[in-house]
Amino acid sequence: MLNIYWICFSGGVLFALVTLVFGDILGDIFGGIFDSLSMDHLDFLQPMVLVGGLTIFGGSGIMFNQHTNLDPLKIAVLSLMISIILSILLYFAYVKPMKNSENSTGFSLKDLVGKIGEVSVPIPIDGYGEVVIKVGAGNTNQIAANLEKVEIPAGTRVVVGEAKEGVLYVFPYES
Structure with a gap:
């Protein structure tokens, strides 16, 4: 034995x-x-x-x-x-x-549609800025353009309306 x-x-x-x-x-x-x-x-x-x-x-x-x-x-x-x-x-x-504990931190830009974020770099009428959006336990910074053709200053809360070609198209969030 x-x-x-x-x-x-x-x-x-x-x-x-x-x-x-x-x-x-x-x-x-x-x-x-x-x-x-x-x-x-x-x-x-x-x-x-x-x-x-x-x-x-x-x-x-x-x-x-x-x-x-x-x-x-x-x-x-x-x-x-x-x-x-x-x-x-x-x-x-x-x-x-x-x-x-095995969970992915990956996400698709399409997953961000409908999420609320905050503008970190002002978004001009015909240009690009940047938004910060909470994803899982962290944040992500993404290139953003405005959906309503209005200037959006830094610090404004926004909603992601659509995502295409690597750009999030956002509009101001009204509570």
Whole structure:
């Protein structure tokens, strides 16, 4: 049984080292495999959780085998329980929060239509200025022209009426 523990432990450590060096490539491979199986309800079956649990099982089995006088069945059950508990802890403390934090900061200019912003560089009647619009947790500065052919001074709140060719066409916001 000690050989099985060493195989589990060594395999987990080897996987950790390979992941450290080739992490992005392996993440894409394993991520693609798990995504293609569409296991949304089995979200806890992440490679980090599974391999981490296997490594913990092997490591705790080795430790109990060498430092206690328990019989092999009790060591296996105890190692399995520790592995399951720590894998659950790993999932809820690290994997799930990291997965939930993966959101894109990208946006399209078309997404800004209807948003309220503020003029940072005055917009002349027949020219361009700049507006600041809140997007997600940050702000974006965009080139703007006026939609109503009126001069819009800096500090004026505006609404984005349309977006085309990289320019936001805005009009003054009236509350």
